[in-house]
Amino acid sequence: MSESADSQKRLQRLPQYYRILKNFVQNGIFRCNSAQIAAHTAYSAVAVRRDLQPFAGCAKQGYGYHVKQLYTALGTYLGVRDQFRAVLVGHTAPLALLADHPLFSVHGIRLCGVCTTDDTTLPLPKTSADDLAQSIVRWDASLLILLSPLEKEQLKSAIDAGIVGVYSLCEEEEAVLDVCRAAAIPYRILHPMDALMALCCECKQAQVEQ
Amino acid sequence: MSESADSQKRLQRLPQYYRILKNFVQNGIFRCNSAQIAAHTAYSAVAVRRDLQPFAGCAKQGYGYHVKQLYTALGTYLGVRDQFRAVLVGHTAPLALLADHPLFSVHGIRLCGVCTTDDTTLPLPKTSADDLAQSIVRWDASLLILLSPLEKEQLKSAIDAGIVGVYSLCEEEEAVLDVCRAAAIPYRILHPMDALMALCCECKQAQVEQ
DNA sequence: TAGATTGTTAATCGATTAACAATC
DNA sequence: TAGATTGTTAATCGATTAACAATC
Numbered sequence: 001m002s003e004s005a006d007s008q009k010r011l012q013r014l015p016q017y018y019r020i021l022k023n024f025v026q027n028g029i030f031r032c033n034s035a036q037i038a039a040h041t042a043y044s045a046v047a048v049r050r051d052l053q054p055f056a057g058c059a060k061q062g063y064g065y066h067v068k069q070l071y072t073a074l075g076t077y078l079g080v081r082d083q084f085r086a087v088l089v090g091h092t093a094p095l096a097l098l099a100d101h102p103l104f105s106v107h108g109i110r111l112c113g114v115c116t117t118d119d120t121t122l123p124l125p126k127t128s129a130d131d132l133a134q135s136i137v138r139w140d141a142s143l144l145i146l147l148s149p150l151e152k153e154q155l156k157s158a159i160d161a162g163i164v165g166v167y168s169l170c171e172e173e174e175a176v177l178d179v180c181r182a183a184a185i186p187y188r189i190l191h192p193m194d195a196l197m198a199l200c201c202e203c204k205q206a207q208v209e210q
Numbered sequence: 211m212s213e214s215a216d217s218q219k220r221l222q223r224l225p226q227y228y229r230i231l232k233n234f235v236q237n238g239i240f241r242c243n244s245a246q247i248a249a250h251t252a253y254s255a256v257a258v259r260r261d262l263q264p265f266a267g268c269a270k271q272g273y274g275y276h277v278k279q280l281y282t283a284l285g286t287y288l289g290v291r292d293q294f295r296a297v298l299v300g301h302t303a304p305l306a307l308l309a310d311h312p313l314f315s316v317h318g319i320r321l322c323g324v325c326t327t328d329d330t331t332l333p334l335p336k337t338s339a340d341d342l343a344q345s346i347v348r349w350d351a352s353l354l355i356l357l358s359p360l361e362k363e364q365l366k367s368a369i370d371a372g373i374v375g376v377y378s379l380c381e382e383e384e385a386v387l388d389v390c391r392a393a394a395i396p397y398r399i400l401h402p403m404d405a406l407m408a409l410c411c412e413c414k415q416a417q418v419e420q
Numbered sequence: 421t422a423g424a425t426t427g428t429t430a431a432t433c434g435a436t437t438a439a440c441a442a443t444c
Numbered sequence: 445t446a447g448a449t450t451g452t453t454a455a456t457c458g459a460t461t462a463a464c465a466a467t468c
Contacts, residue, residue, distance in 0.1 A: 009434095009435075012405065015404035042387055047436070050452090060450075061449055078408075079410045084413065100303075107407060173251070185413075190405055192400055195398045196355075198218075198288075198398070200288065200319065202375065220459095244426075266427080269427090271425055
């Protein structure tokens with residue numbers, strides 16, 4: 001279980017294994033092999049074994065993985081018991097949806113406030129973009145979850161105020177890229193709708209080929 | 211602008227260029243170079259040039275790209291004028307949110323129905339999982355957007371009924387993987403929350419290192 | 421002609437796969 | 445001992461980068 005230099009791609013696969021193992025635990029399965037895990041993913045059994053190498057303590061040759069041990073070890077490694085405190089930035093409707101996501105009750109993130117101009121009925125303290133940095137200090141927040149973009153300066157102040165990681169679902173990514181890189185803090189920028197457009201393009205090509 | 215075998219990674223970057231060019235068009239910028247595009251992304255100018263190679267007709271050496279031409283060509287290639295008809299599957303609240311996303315009014319996807327057990331006020335025809343296949347035929351739908359999982363059999367019937375591409379935000383991915391691979395239709399499975407967990411893990415590691 | 425920029429080729433890098441060794 | 449399975453190394457593959465050629 002000793003730490004190894006996780007490449008970002010590998011790290012991205014670990015939460016998926018974690019979810020699969022959680023299902024195994026819930027279904028009373030206490031033992032599994034790499035092929036059984038791989039069956040729930042787009043990866044091969046060899047890839048799973050290599051990814052889980054840092055958790056070799058939970059595996060035995062000729063036997064497979066000890067589900068519960070591995071689940072616990074993965075959870076610890078991923079920090080699901082660390083309760084990172086996060087501020088949501090954006091409009092109320094998407095925020096409410098995200099706030100209801102099981103992740104926030106189960107997987108180690110605690111929402112501590114929202115930053116929005118809307119009226120909100122969310123049971124969370126509220127702030128504005130101008131007061132964001134102060135609120136981050138007051139709430140002791142360490143994560144920023146962006147559904148609406150922030151200006152570079154606002155982002156810089158947020159990081160100065162204690163933000164250590166940024167997660168963004170905004171289309172505009174330049175500010176996050178520039179500021180987070182300069183500050184050398186981890187970030188993730190997702191474009192779910194771009195993936196949908198790429199899918200359409202592939203569907204179109206598939207139709208033409210026929 | 212001749213078609214080239216787009217790798218999936220490359221294809222995934224095109225919608226992003228498309229959005230950036232849309233901004234250029236809206237801001238009255240009619241000319242740009244690869245470095246200016248790259249500045250809004252996590253990629254290099256060389257990567258941008260190579261990705262845009264199939265659209266060489268919109269570029270001139272020593273000059274750069276003709277923004278409007280490139281925007282139009284990319285849009286055509288991506289199929290934004292093809293108006294794919296899509297069915298949303300899942301619970302009302304997330305569906306309503308997704309249905310409001312600008313993508314569905316602007317970027318070439320037309321929602322034609324929802325599949326949910328909830329009461330819904332969405333101004334769209336409604337069906338149940340059992341009647342999904344029939345509804346797909348009736349609505350002439352070609353895309354499935356999953357916010358809740360379907361059973362393998364339901365998915366198979368949906369594809370038989372005319373679905374040519376599947377987009378999933380569900381945690382369970384085995385059914386989509388198995389059925390879409392077997393049917394050889396394009397699909398995308400996204401796990402936005404896994405990315406958030408991976409981010410937390412990275413933040414944790416960064417803190418330990420200090 | 422000089423400067424700017426795309427286009428292209430070769431080199432590098434990293435990730436995945438395949439084969440098999442080690443071990444329970 | 446035999447079978448199952450992880451662990452590991454070498455080979456392959458693909459994507460990215462760097463250098464520079466071509467051209468406007």
